[in-house]
Amino acid sequence: MNQSNFLKGAAYMILAGICFAAANAITFVITSSAEYGGLGFKPQSDTFWQYAIALVLSLPFVLRHGISGLKTKRPVLHFIRVIFSALGVQAFVMSIASGTPIWQVIALVMTSPIFVLLGAALFLGETVTPPRWIAAAIGLAGATVVSGIWNTGLNAAMLYPVAAAVLWAASSLLTKVLTRTEAAPTVTLWLLVLLTPINAGLSLNAGFEIPTMQIFGWLLLAGVIVMAAQYLLTWSYATADAAFVQPFDDLKLISNILIYGIAFGYWPEGNIWGGVVMILTGSVYLLWSSLQNQSAPALT
Numbered sequence: 001m002n003q004s005n006f007l008k009g010a011a012y013m014i015l016a017g018i019c020f021a022a023a024n025a026i027t028f029v030i031t032s033s034a035e036y037g038g039l040g041f042k043p044q045s046d047t048f049w050q051y052a053i054a055l056v057l058s059l060p061f062v063l064r065h066g067i068s069g070l071k072t073k074r075p076v077l078h079f080i081r082v083i084f085s086a087l088g089v090q091a092f093v094m095s096i097a098s099g100t101p102i103w104q105v106i107a108l109v110m111t112s113p114i115f116v117l118l119g120a121a122l123f124l125g126e127t128v129t130p131p132r133w134i135a136a137a138i139g140l141a142g143a144t145v146v147s148g149i150w151n152t153g154l155n156a157a158m159l160y161p162v163a164a165a166v167l168w169a170a171s172s173l174l175t176k177v178l179t180r181t182e183a184a185p186t187v188t189l190w191l192l193v194l195l196t197p198i199n200a201g202l203s204l205n206a207g208f209e210i211p212t213m214q215i216f217g218w219l220l221l222a223g224v225i226v227m228a229a230q231y232l233l234t235w236s237y238a239t240a241d242a243a244f245v246q247p248f249d250d251l252k253l254i255s256n257i258l259i260y261g262i263a264f265g266y267w268p269e270g271n272i273w274g275g276v277v278m279i280l281t282g283s284v285y286l287l288w289s290s291l292q293n294q295s296a297p298a299l300t
Contacts, residue, residue: 013249047090054227
């Protein structure tokens, strides 16, 4: 793995985080209750419509490449990956709709890199170097500070993002496995194709809703952003090791804070900013240590 791949993998992950942060803000507008200034659309229906729209927007690729664009020798692995991803999305959207401050939600979701690192080492055979563990630990410590669970405790609403963290870690590891033999667009298309019927079933179970024109406009914008985020995420895992790029996912906390602060006036207070600095420090340290290793002369 050369420096260029490290930088590209990190850049794709950071850009994916920015896209997801923008989609989260739109989800807050759509699903939160009037008490929080939202439109009160059901979280399960929101998830279905967002990913259905993203699928429709991907149809030009399907039509251009035909069935070959979805050709795979591992359909079962795709299906399992999408199940994990769908359940993770549902848990995450429900946590946003509950009114839990976004930085607490994202901070708890950011326990996911620990699970990814463990899985990469145990199941994928990737080398998880000490700097990677250190970066993940710093990010996790920062997430704990931001979440404020030492003061407020872990209530039922906070269990949703924790569940999302575990489910998305499993999905991320399967993404890495698939990108070893499958093209990035194929992996993303399978996700979008399978997510739609799965989300439809979950939405029907919760009481399916048809969006108003106002809500549909927001959903359309979110669908475009989600599609871009999924492609960027897949390219990130296809370009660099999962254990390397995952800690850069921590930076989405900063993206969420900035977007929520600018759009809604919700800014963290007090020691939360210290946690943000810790998360940023962990990611910068990981990039620096990886580039140092790549630039060191080989021993003969």
